[in-house]
Amino acid sequence: MKVNVGMVGCGFMGKAHSNAWHRAHIFFKTGAEAVMKAACDSDKKAVKAMADLWGWQRTETDYRKLVTAEDIDLVDIATPNKAHAEIAIAAAEAGKAILCEKPLAMDLKQALAMVKAVKKNKVLNVVAFNYRRVPALALARQIIQEGRLGRIFHVRACYLQDWIIDPDFPLVWRLQKPIAGSGAHGDLNAHIIDMARFLVGEITEVTGDAKTFIKQRPVLEAITGGLGAKASKKKKGKVTVDDAVIFLAHFRNGAIGTFEATRFAQGRKNGNKIEINGEKGSLAFNFERMNELEFFDAQDPKHLQGWRNIMVTEPGAHPYMHAWWPAGHIIGYEHTAVNLASDILTAMAKKKKSLQPDFADAARTQAVLDSVLVSAKKRAWVKVPKV
Amino acid sequence: MKVNVGMVGCGFMGKAHSNAWHRAHIFFKTGAEAVMKAACDSDKKAVKAMADLWGWQRTETDYRKLVTAEDIDLVDIATPNKAHAEIAIAAAEAGKAILCEKPLAMDLKQALAMVKAVKKNKVLNVVAFNYRRVPALALARQIIQEGRLGRIFHVRACYLQDWIIDPDFPLVWRLQKPIAGSGAHGDLNAHIIDMARFLVGEITEVTGDAKTFIKQRPVLEAITGGLGAKASKKKKGKVTVDDAVIFLAHFRNGAIGTFEATRFAQGRKNGNKIEINGEKGSLAFNFERMNELEFFDAQDPKHLQGWRNIMVTEPGAHPYMHAWWPAGHIIGYEHTAVNLASDILTAMAKKKKSLQPDFADAARTQAVLDSVLVSAKKRAWVKVPKV
Amino acid sequence: MKVNVGMVGCGFMGKAHSNAWHRAHIFFKTGAEAVMKAACDSDKKAVKAMADLWGWQRTETDYRKLVTAEDIDLVDIATPNKAHAEIAIAAAEAGKAILCEKPLAMDLKQALAMVKAVKKNKVLNVVAFNYRRVPALALARQIIQEGRLGRIFHVRACYLQDWIIDPDFPLVWRLQKPIAGSGAHGDLNAHIIDMARFLVGEITEVTGDAKTFIKQRPVLEAITGGLGAKASKKKKGKVTVDDAVIFLAHFRNGAIGTFEATRFAQGRKNGNKIEINGEKGSLAFNFERMNELEFFDAQDPKHLQGWRNIMVTEPGAHPYMHAWWPAGHIIGYEHTAVNLASDILTAMAKKKKSLQPDFADAARTQAVLDSVLVSAKKRAWVKVPKV
Amino acid sequence: MKVNVGMVGCGFMGKAHSNAWHRAHIFFKTGAEAVMKAACDSDKKAVKAMADLWGWQRTETDYRKLVTAEDIDLVDIATPNKAHAEIAIAAAEAGKAILCEKPLAMDLKQALAMVKAVKKNKVLNVVAFNYRRVPALALARQIIQEGRLGRIFHVRACYLQDWIIDPDFPLVWRLQKPIAGSGAHGDLNAHIIDMARFLVGEITEVTGDAKTFIKQRPVLEAITGGLGAKASKKKKGKVTVDDAVIFLAHFRNGAIGTFEATRFAQGRKNGNKIEINGEKGSLAFNFERMNELEFFDAQDPKHLQGWRNIMVTEPGAHPYMHAWWPAGHIIGYEHTAVNLASDILTAMAKKKKSLQPDFADAARTQAVLDSVLVSAKKRAWVKVPKV
16 A cells, blocks of 8 residues: 655654655555655755655645645645644645644644644544654553553653753744744653653643743844754844743642753753653653663562663564664664654554544643643643643 | 760661761861760660760760750751751750751741851851762862853752652651651752752742652651651551652742652652753762762863763862772762761861851751742742741 | 665665665765665575565576676675675676675685785775764774874773573574674674774784583574574574684784673673773773763863763764764664765765775784684684784 | 771771771671771881771781780781781681781782681681672672572673873882782782672683783882872882783683773773673672662563662662661762671671681682783683682
């Protein structure tokens, strides 16, 4: 079976997704093969270059043409956050399956509109919270579901980066609220909220704080994607998003949690960390060592208890690893996107109706994100709306 | 010079302090030697046993007799929290130098009364926030004072233990509000607040949350100190303190922080961790590897930047280590108390008027502790009173 | 420019090389693009399956046809060790560029014949000691060449795996001397000898020891590649290679070294480790954390000296990383092969005459391998022949 | 019961032993208390200072007087290696119990004479291979004895230091063969040989290599102990011991091993490491993190297997830790000597005839040390004599 993919967006995520569609069916027995049919971006030159590089068969500059094209089965939305809702709703109405980058939307209202659209049109929909497909985190979920942690007491999550500490780093789209919605919050907290929900369950209440350390930055002549962008002028513009957001959370199951997202943690490059402490055991993960999962099992004999460093690379024992290399031959960041693409292709081959995290699920993450920002303004605890 | 010490309390802290007085003048050139003059505890048998073991010259059962004894120069308060204020104020009025265990008091009001007493009576006073004397943390302070971190953005501190997860663990004094004041909060957050203040400066605002996971526990026949106490009956009593307290904080210098203290982090035995991220560098510490300090220096050449694991054991380069062993021959928990005792003896030999952290300093930690509990009740941010 | 590749072999290495040719020109600006022209294996079905999966344009079952085909520019030898020499010499005589898997040959004699053939026919030749293209090891070499280690005293290298500890693991080709030449020695010591030579220089003398822990294993019906092969019968056959080889070494520059290769180190999955100690600094690497390099710089201020964990993922600062992902987004095992393929394509685009490690260089690794086995028999030190 | 101790030697080891006798009976219920009766050293001033500091009741300058004194029960030999045999034999003949520093002797011949003396005189004798009393290594032995490793395949041991890399470091006694016997070999290999024998059993054959990197060093005016000694003149003298010794070993039980001792491993301060790989599990230890033991258990469910970091600080579960502090409150280097002293006092209180490692056991370590040096000269494998 062939799945004709049309992708919108050609920045960092365009590269990661192109690579995923290029390889998923080779490494995994998906029963379906992605055909890289059309790539779309308003920047004609950029999209042409990307298409040439990766073998996208044609290019578009208007997403409307892409989402309504007869030969497209699945629309892959890899644009800046601002455009997600508009494209996704159009794609849903055109009856296409949809993969949408995270965060799902600019706010909860938008997210709910997107959920409504996919439900109404009954299209397969999934959000690229790719860290759920890190084998170590998929294993973490399995361990929890096997009951090895028991009652959960604590979640401790942070996502630490350091790429905008330099005050001369320019005002890229990720630092502009009209395009990005928020800063570290939607970019990084979105991930760890999704991971926490995936592993521990729903968050009911939050109180948080948002901080912008550097308030003015050099303006770029043209807004471009990517992390390596350089400012072309000395003119400064206002940073309209957070540099860091921290918050406390209550979970439905009684656990409490601390969360932190920042781009100002010097020396932390992609420090996406989560620790979960339960009655019978604990788990800890750090994306910078994404092939490892730390597990403490309080059921071990007392003199042998310790934090176990599980190298999650066993083809015969660990999620997704049958597809890759022999034990100890680690995989990297991009494999999370390939793992996700393979799950999508498999779902489509099997005519599955849903795949997690779908838009409805991602809307719940959006509800937490929104509530944190509300709490930061109110300077008080806020209940997360049930959606 | 001799310093006659009278110590009140004979639990875990009594052991650690006895050991400290026993050894400080041997390892350090203090100019003063502690004479272990008198030990005091209401439990006559326990205090006799401790005195015999450690060579305390006499025992008392009434602290009033001890603090007013002519031959006592310094009163060492190693009792449960409840008794700190009463003993300290009496000792101050008797003109004795005072070492008081942390947290300084049951609440800020008490703490301020203690500060008043020591100021009025002009006695040397110091609080046993012993982690300031971990060589790695003393080095951390030195690195910050050398300007190697620049502007501070983030503090991330937690103190994780797991010793009361078992619901059959009994209702020891540390779980009873009238004796302990609070639970993990005063016991563990007190330490990391002190460490954060020591390294980064004052905290101005907080919002927090307190949680008691297990609300009833087996009652002990007699209230005793120590961690190994066992319940003698099936009768249950109410846990009146927190099991965990988490909070967000603003620092005067613009940094933001997350804090967490818990006794429910399965697998974390003494996970007293702090990370500080600044513009030019970062630091990270974990008490379970207390001889190591992690330092990231963004001034290093780009291709060589990395988290440096400094083994803080160099006699010629690291605080306190000239007194101990050759490089790489690590020290342990108890050495923090010996280091502190040596600083006290040195201060007394030199007739110094003050030593940090003194009662006034510890009252500021108490102000943060109190404010967190207020915020948890109000469910909103609270300003920390300046004291 | 197009480079038509013909590959022989379709096991684990066939997969890794296919992936490399598939992606090198996409991620790197090589100036040349690999065309996956023909795949060859004596197992017709297997090679057909691999060709279908990866898009090899045609298949062959006789390597002679492949190496002499007019449309082939480069022959990629990914077969078991036994066949390397024969194919490589034929390819050289046909004037093809050659990429040959490691170890280069079954023994030094064979290796020298191969060197002679490529020299005589002046074809580009390179050996797949892919770990030289791990960014962390390329950085290690750069650090040494920058003079940051000074005089080298020690090399400590081991390559630890555990996949054949089970006595029921079958007699795969890697355990048969006529096909593999040796066991852990040629498979694993070959890598760490190459790495040590790459970083520290030539080895002049060795003394070693070879051990076979399990001497009989279940026979496979058909000899197949791969690690997951299962025995189909209870019949046992003799293991004719080593399970582990350890040796001591002298380097030309005066350093001394210890080496160990084993498939019997329970819990070590791909523990390819090397540590180098010099007068001014030290380096340590472990493939299981291949994105990290440990560096100790004795030129740092004394109180700040420590082992630096360099996350070798900076696009702007670390070898090969400009091609991949943002900092902290790690790469995996397979990327080493892509990095190598990109260097080969670049070399061919630039008409470069040589690329390291070439056959002549790999013959020097073979000389060490052979000398170790001689020393193990003689039970004495043996000089490594200069080749 | 009182045990009157007479100690000879007042360098680094004199300090560590004084501390041990000072504290053993306080922390452990030994049934016997050490009385620090007499300290002896040829340097009258130094021994006086040490006695004053630690409370040794009297001093001697002639060991003969000490070992024959009526009021001495146990002779503690903490001198440079050269003097061990002479003092120990005299002490044995005087009927005293003996604690002797490691290595037992200058060579095997001496060691055997010492064994003969203690056997003939039936005195309790023990050698200060203190690392056997690191709780983590005592636990390692327990794990092996519980059968959790099964058949042992590999031992990988090294002891890495870096304190004499500077060519201006002076010619201290440890660098002079007539006083020290050997260099890193007797100082450091002695420890890891003892540890390997303790954990895995006897070594039957070895082949090794000794290296002196810096052959001339500044002479000291007076030969003194300690690591911090400074050269007072520019005059140079010859280094007559090894700077590093590496060797391969065969164990009686079929395991093979690599060993390395060096004082030239830049950045390794006290890197006393051992790893043991068995059929069912593996263990790894590093003294720089002496409170931790790494354990891999291949009996765990496949998806949960990993290297467990056991924090060996549980009072109720780990050797020696009942005497110290709550879990997670680590101990340090000096505690190994206290643990040993407590075992000696307990043995004497119980009138035990022997305690391990006794002289006979240490002679077997000496046999390995000697054989390695013979093999280094012969440049071939050498059988270790059974003694």
